[in-house]
Amino acid sequence: MIKASLIIIGDEILSGRTEDKNLSYLAKWLGKLGINLCEVRIVLDIEKDIIDAVNSLRKRYDYVFTTGGIGPTHDDITTDSIAKAFGVEARIDDDALEKMKEFLAGKELTAPLLKMLNIPEGGELIYSPATKAPGYKIENVFVMAGIPKIMQGMLEGMYDYLERGEIIHSKSLDIMVGESFFAEDLAEIQDKFPTVLVGSYPFSRDGVYGATIVLRSTQESDLDSCELLVKELITKF
Amino acid sequence: MIKASLIIIGDEILSGRTEDKNLSYLAKWLGKLGINLCEVRIVLDIEKDIIDAVNSLRKRYDYVFTTGGIGPTHDDITTDSIAKAFGVEARIDDDALEKMKEFLAGKELTAPLLKMLNIPEGGELIYSPATKAPGYKIENVFVMAGIPKIMQGMLEGMYDYLERGEIIHSKSLDIMVGESFFAEDLAEIQDKFPTVLVGSYPFSRDGVYGATIVLRSTQESDLDSCELLVKELITKF
Numbered sequence: 060m061i062k063a064s065l066i067i068i069g070d071e072i073l074s075g076r077t078e079d080k081n082l083s084y085l086a087k088w089l090g091k092l093g094i095n096l097c098e099v100r101i102v103l104d105i106e107k108d109i110i111d112a113v114n115s116l117r118k119r120y121d122y123v124f125t126t127g128g129i130g131p132t133h134d135d136i137t138t139d140s141i142a143k144a145f146g147v148e149a150r151i152d153d154d155a156l157e158k159m160k161e162f163l164a165g166k167e168l169t170a171p172l173l174k175m176l177n178i179p180e181g182g183e184l185i186y187s188p189a190t191k192a193p194g195y196k197i198e199n200v201f202v203m204a205g206i207p208k209i210m211q212g213m214l215e216g217m218y219d220y221l222e223r224g225e226i227i228h229s230k231s232l233d234i235m236v237g238e239s240f241f242a243e244d245l246a247e248i249q250d251k252f253p254t255v256l257v258g259s260y261p262f263s264r265d266g267v268y269g270a271t272i273v274l275r276s277t278q279e280s281d282l283d284s285c286e287l288l289v290k291e292l293i294t295k296f
Numbered sequence: 297m298i299k300a301s302l303i304i305i306g307d308e309i310l311s312g313r314t315e316d317k318n319l320s321y322l323a324k325w326l327g328k329l330g331i332n333l334c335e336v337r338i339v340l341d342i343e344k345d346i347i348d349a350v351n352s353l354r355k356r357y358d359y360v361f362t363t364g365g366i367g368p369t370h371d372d373i374t375t376d377s378i379a380k381a382f383g384v385e386a387r388i389d390d391d392a393l394e395k396m397k398e399f400l401a402g403k404e405l406t407a408p409l410l411k412m413l414n415i416p417e418g419g420e421l422i423y424s425p426a427t428k429a430p431g432y433k434i435e436n437v438f439v440m441a442g443i444p445k446i447m448q449g450m451l452e453g454m455y456d457y458l459e460r461g462e463i464i465h466s467k468s469l470d471i472m473v474g475e476s477f478f479a480e481d482l483a484e485i486q487d488k489f490p491t492v493l494v495g496s497y498p499f500s501r502d503g504v505y506g507a508t509i510v511l512r513s514t515q516e517s518d519l520d521s522c523e524l525l526v527k528e529l530i531t532k533f
Binding site for chain 2: 069070071072073074075076077078082083084085086087090096097098099100101102103104108130131132133134169170171172174175189205206208209229231238239240242243245246249256257258259260261262263270271273275
């Protein structure tokens with residue numbers, strides 16, 4: 060199984076002001092490649108916190124993705140932190156500089172624009188169609204912008220760097236009764252199908268409790284047989 | 297500064313299927329008490345992952361909150377994992393049992409219902425008006441359900457256990473131009489006000505780039521003076 064993690068960098072998510080939109084997009088995008096998102100950390104714009112998260116996760120997972128903090132303002136400290144995490148310097152990348160100059164076509168190359176061309180040594184540029192300031196890959200860490208549209212563009216540029224794993228297929232079915240009524244039957248179904256991951260995710264809609272039963276497996280035939288039993292279970296209520 | 301962290305437990309968030317609604321609610325709720333949410337980890341329903349997150353964060357932060365995994369189904373493993381993280385046993389709590397029996401009024405106390413009354417030794421029960429299955433507090437760790445309505449109820453029950461910190465006031469202003477145009481001026485404003493945290497959070501709306509400038513401080517007069525400078529900056533564009 061190929062495992063990935065995501066570090067979301069930014070005070071604005073942790074203050075509750077902004078809702079992150081990148082996690083679910085990344086999770087589904089990776090899922091189509093057979094890569095499983097296994098952990099997410101959301102950290103403040105604090106150098107030590109970013110370094111700790113990067114160094115802890117890059118050892119534990121095949122891939123680490125980061126979003127946020129690569130813009131031109133003083134609170135964008137992701138690149139300097141990534142460089143320190145890898146023990147290298149960040150410097151203006153020649154290719155990135157050339158591309159930016161082309162884009163500016165004689166207009167002034169200001170210090171904030173230049174800041175976004177800073178890349179840790181060893182980093183490989185990854186462009187998004189939405190911006191001339193690149194993301195990059197350094198070893199197994201993929202550094203992306205936080206704005207969803209830019210992030211999604213950069214992700215496409217990372218496609219060729221990623222290995223493919225076995226695709227996990229899934230089925231999901233709603234059951235409109237509280238979990239305690241079907242928990243034992245569902246556990247029996249899980250026991251019968253060790254190759255299927257059976258999850259139950261409760262919800263409350265207009266005061267009525269129910270749950271979404273999600274079945275996940277790389278084995279489609281097992282998934283189909285398991286689904287039959289869950290459908291039977293649902294008709295009981 | 298009083299610092300908190302949150303562990304969101306559940307495969308459904310990491311698969312991208314469900315969007316978490318608890319983070320922003322908790323962040324704002326804590327903010328009103330002067331408690332700062334400083335880190336979030338989202339982990340799979342895997343015992344070792346939950347234990348690692350709990351044991352790492354409870355040392356680093358004043359408070360750790362967890363959401364999810366305390367229901368009655370086989371994939372609800374939060375309580376057993378929390379107990380192991382603290383090196384204690386989980387067992388049926390007498391008070392919780394009594395309350396549940398009262399609620400059932402003679403109806404059958406099934407094994408799934410009983411499972412939800414399992415509490416790690418040393419845990420103090422915390423009820424939500426929305427359910428008879430309690431959350432709990434163990435040392436500085438607060439364990440809550442994942443369903444937002446239930447989670448929000450449990451949070452109210454935790455109110456009396458939490459210390460109050462200095463309230464961080466904030467102002468936010470939108471500027472409708474790309475960050476690189478104002479980054480240097482904004483950095484100067486940040487330098488002038490060391491007691492104010494000046495953040496810039498870029499966005500793209502209908503293809504137009506802009507940013508929300510967020511000012512945060514415990515000092516209201518500094519905040520007001522800083523806001524004046526940012527307003528002046530905005531009129532430049």
